[in-house]
Amino acid sequence: MQRQQxxxxxxxxxxxxxxxxxxxTYHLNEAEKEVLREKMEAYCMQREHKPxxxxxxxxxxxxxxxxxxxxx
Numbered sequence: 234m235q236r237q238q239x240x241x242x243x244x245x246x247x248x249x250x251x252x253x254x255x256x257x258t259y260h261l262n263e264a265e266k267e268v269l270r271e272k273m274e275a276y277c278m279q280r281e282h283k284p285x286x287x288x289x290x291x292x293x294x295x296x297x298x299x300x301x302x303x304x305x
Contacts, residue, residue, distance in 0.1 A: 234289050239266040240274070 239261065247255040261269065270285075277285045 234293060237286055237289060239270050241266075243269075 241261060243259045243261055245259055248278045274285045277283060277288050281288060282294065284293075
């Protein structure tokens with residue numbers, strides 16, 4: 234998220250009736266990463282009405298903010 238890039242791998246877990254859960258790792262090529270980023274951008278604009286990079290920055294700021302302890 235800090236680099237504003239799609240990861241090189243996609244972690245997938247398959248679930249199904251009568252089969253054991255199966256975890257897989259799929260390595261994305263550059264074209265697939267670009268398609269995924271475009272879809273992520275569209276999703277953020279549709280759901281949050283903000284671009285992906287703005288949401289990433291806001292989330293990083295929230296994670297960096299010191300947590301406030303409950304005081305009595």
